Amino acid sequence: MKTALLDSVESKSLKKEIPHFEVGDTVDVHCRIQEGDKTRTQIFTGTVISRKGRGINESFTVRRIVANEGVERQFPLHSPNVLNIVPTRSGKVRRAKLYFLRERTGKAVKLSQRHSEHTKSK
Numbered sequence: 670m671k672t673a674l675l676d677s678v679e680s681k682s683l684k685k686e687i688p689h690f691e692v693g694d695t696v697d698v699h700c701r702i703q704e705g706d707k708t709r710t711q712i713f714t715g716t717v718i719s720r721k722g723r724g725i726n727e728s729f730t731v732r733r734i735v736a737n738e739g740v741e742r743q744f745p746l747h748s749p750n751v752l753n754i755v756p757t758r759s760g761k762v763r764r765a766k767l768y769f770l771r772e773r774t775g776k777a778v779k780l781s782q783r784h785s786e787h788t789k790s791k
């Protein structure tokens with residue numbers, strides 16, 4: 670009973686359209702940045718290394734390499750500050766969490782590409 674009640678309240682805050690992306694995919698996350706009284710959109714591009722939670726609590730972690738330093742950001746999936754998620758490349762993985770990429774550098778970070786219908790260009 671309690672879960673059904675919480676789900677009904679949370680459903681008003683859930684985003685309607687979420688693109689399909691999985692762990693291992695490369696995504697562009699468009700997020701709103703507030704600087705003083707101005708807002709701007711910043712794009713964070715990287716590999717999704719984990720997804721967790723469900724409903725309003727669902728979040729995902731994106732990792733990329735900047736100046737030979739690994740940078741990870743965790744984004745709430747249904748946050749109003751996450752404007753758009755654009756999957757650009759689909760990676761072939763056999764794990765639910767790709768934390769082993771943290772120890773890898775250079776070409777070892779690259780995942781092989783999965784060839785499926787939603788990633789092929791026409």
